[in-house]
Amino acid sequence: MLPGISAKSEKEQNQTIQNYYKFQSKIYDLTRWSFLFGRIGIVKQIPFPRDAKINILEVGCGTGYNIRLLAKRFPNATITGMDVSEDMIDIATKQTARFGDRINLICGPYMKGSKDFNEQMDVILFSYSLTMINPQWSELLEQAKVDLKKGGVVALADFHNSNFGFFKRHMSNHHVRMDGHLLKAFKDDSDYTSVYEKVKAAYLGIWHYVMYIGRKK
Numbered sequence: 001m002l003p004g005i006s007a008k009s010e011k012e013q014n015q016t017i018q019n020y021y022k023f024q025s026k027i028y029d030l031t032r033w034s035f036l037f038g039r040i041g042i043v044k045q046i047p048f049p050r051d052a053k054i055n056i057l058e059v060g061c062g063t064g065y066n067i068r069l070l071a072k073r074f075p076n077a078t079i080t081g082m083d084v085s086e087d088m089i090d091i092a093t094k095q096t097a098r099f100g101d102r103i104n105l106i107c108g109p110y111m112k113g114s115k116d117f118n119e120q121m122d123v124i125l126f127s128y129s130l131t132m133i134n135p136q137w138s139e140l141l142e143q144a145k146v147d148l149k150k151g152g153v154v155a156l157a158d159f160h161n162s163n164f165g166f167f168k169r170h171m172s173n174h175h176v177r178m179d180g181h182l183l184k185a186f187k188d189d190s191d192y193t194s195v196y197e198k199v200k201a202a203y204l205g206i207w208h209y210v211m212y213i214g215r216k217k
């Protein structure tokens with residue numbers, strides 16, 4: 001097991017993330033533009049007309065970067081952002097205030113077993129959250145299927161893999177698992193039809209990131 005990626009209980013995992021973002025929230029937007037690639041691209045690929053009245057959920061919405069992109073791209077959408085870190089949600093609240101009450105932010109963990117969004121969502125976005133949610137990421141994928149309408153789409157932008165052990169160890173110190181496991185899980189899931197799939201190199205191949213969109217059958 002790499003450092004930072006141990007088999008934690010859900011409670012321990014959520015606490016680890018909350019502690020991590022106490023400081024990281026303060027430098028998040030200043031730093032993440034330089035390595036969280038694919039976020040603009042995945043929002044552009046979401047296969048709904050721009051004027052669609054759709055319900056979108058972002059799991060792990062952080063400081064609200066994607067919520068702003070989504071709100072601009074889909075001006076009639078209602079967008080819910082969930083995040084387990086109060087520090088991140090506080091920033092997201094300020095950053096998305098101008099979009100008014102079509103944005104709904106919830107501070108709390110996205111978890112298996114919730115009935116809150118049962119088949120209500122047209123789009124569920126996971127952007128750089130799932131590689132940090134270990135080992136519960138696969139339970140969250142199951143939950144997303146419960147929360148999506150039939151014909152709704154799940155969208156992913158995240159780290160994919162790296163051929164460099166030093167880099168994987170560095171990322172695991174930041175609680176990120178990079179094993180190509182997310183794309184494999186989506187592709188193996190017969191409840192989704194793949195709509196869009198791309199793996200791209202970052203910084204001449206130090207790591208690869210993945211973008212995926214699947215439609216719930």
Ligand SMILES: C[S@@+](CC[C@H](N)C(=O)[O-])C[C@H]1O[C@@H](n2cnc3c(N)ncnc32)[C@H](O)[C@@H]1O
Pocket residue numbers: 017018021032036039059060061062063064065066082083084085088108109110111126127128129132133
């Ligand atoms: C790397 S940030 C990504 C933020 C944003 N999606 C983006 O692309 O900039 C990961 C976020 O996921 C949140 N997170 C981790 N586990 C979570 C869970 N179980 N439920 C909701 N949010 C979670 C973290 O608090 C953090 O804000």
